[in-house]
Amino acid sequence: MLLLSPEDRVVILTGAGVSAESGIKTFRDCDGLWEKHNIEDVATPEGFSRNPRLVWKFYNERRTQLYKVKPNLAHTALVELEKMLGDSFFLITQNVDNLHERAGTQRLVHMHGELLKIRCTGCDRVFHIETKQPDLPRCSECQALLRPHIVWFGEIPFHMDCIHLTLKKCSLFIAIGTSGQVHPASQFIQIAKSFGARTLVINPDPDTYKAYTKDIDYFIAKPAGDALSELVQEYSESFAAKIC
Ligand code: NAD
Numbered sequence: 157m158l159l160l161s162p163e164d165r166v167v168i169l170t171g172a173g174v175s176a177e178s179g180i181k182t183f184r185d186c187d188g189l190w191e192k193h194n195i196e197d198v199a200t201p202e203g204f205s206r207n208p209r210l211v212w213k214f215y216n217e218r219r220t221q222l223y224k225v226k227p228n229l230a231h232t233a234l235v236e237l238e239k240m241l242g243d244s245f246f247l248i249t250q251n252v253d254n255l256h257e258r259a260g261t262q263r264l265v266h267m268h269g270e271l272l273k274i275r276c277t278g279c280d281r282v283f284h285i286e287t288k289q290p291d292l293p294r295c296s297e298c299q300a301l302l303r304p305h306i307v308w309f310g311e312i313p314f315h316m317d318c319i320h321l322t323l324k325k326c327s328l329f330i331a332i333g334t335s336g337q338v339h340p341a342s343q344f345i346q347i348a349k350s351f352g353a354r355t356l357v358i359n360p361d362p363d364t365y366k367a368y369t370k371d372i373d374y375f376i377a378k379p380a381g382d383a384l385s386e387l388v389q390e391y392s393e394s395f396a397a398k399i400c
Pocket residue numbers: 170171172173174175176177180181182183184185190250251252253268332333334335336337338358359360361364378379380381
């Protein structure tokens with residue numbers, strides 16, 4: 157049975173599991189530690205107030221890691237899908253790495269921010285960066301302390317209006333490599349379903365999204381790279397048959 161049809165408007169939500177095959181650890185690997193750090197220390201505004209130096213060190217390390225990893229099969233399969241679907245493709249990522257862009261995805265938003273952006277705690281200006289930052293960097297405009305442009309626990313994610321609009325309009329919602337435990341992304345499946353979309357979860361862990369079982373139409377319990385390659389292959393055959 158075909159999960160995807162050429163008429164579909166597809167919204168995809170990706171999480172840390174999509175970058176796992178590139179070698180970036182997921183959030184919940186090692187019992188709730190992200191790369192051996194306490195979430196409260198490195199991913200909350202309170203942690204940043206307590207110890208900005210530690211937070212900067214953590215994100216500098218994450219940024220350095222970006223130059224050592226490459227997009228994987230899952231990222232490239234999503235690029236293929238976008239080429240076929242065009243404007244009917246929209247990707248929401250919770251990931252702060254840049255692997256989707258490096259693979260070639262164009263229609264995407266980073267709801268939890270980006271490692272290669274930093275923001276001023278004084279004037280809110282956002283700056284692009286490529287390299288490791290100096291110790292406790294300051295804004296060139298107002299001299300206030302700069303912070304990673306990352307949505308920490310307790311903060312509001314980016315692009316929420318646009319995300320809600322696409323969830324209302326989509327006919328197929330796919331959640332890939334995400335645990336379904338981080339609010340509000342975890343609820344997107346329920347929202348899409350309530351507006352009439354079919355829903356698919358791709359995750360090697362069959363217990364994922366347990367709280368949303370009634371909202372899941374299809375579940376593929378495989379790693380993202382394998383599952384997406386198969387899905388895109390199947391879809392490209394039906395797509396070719398339609399345009400021939
Ligand atoms: P999570 O760590 O809570 O869940 C990851 C999920 O990926 C798990 O359900 C796991 O079963 C699944 N998974 C593991 N390997 C997989 C594979 N090969 N294919 C498919 N799925 C696989 O991650 P989350 O739900 O994205 O939430 C964590 C938050 O932490 C994110 O919002 C993000 O901001 C941040 N984070 C980002 C990165 C990154 O940018 N690469 C990495 C870690 C954490």
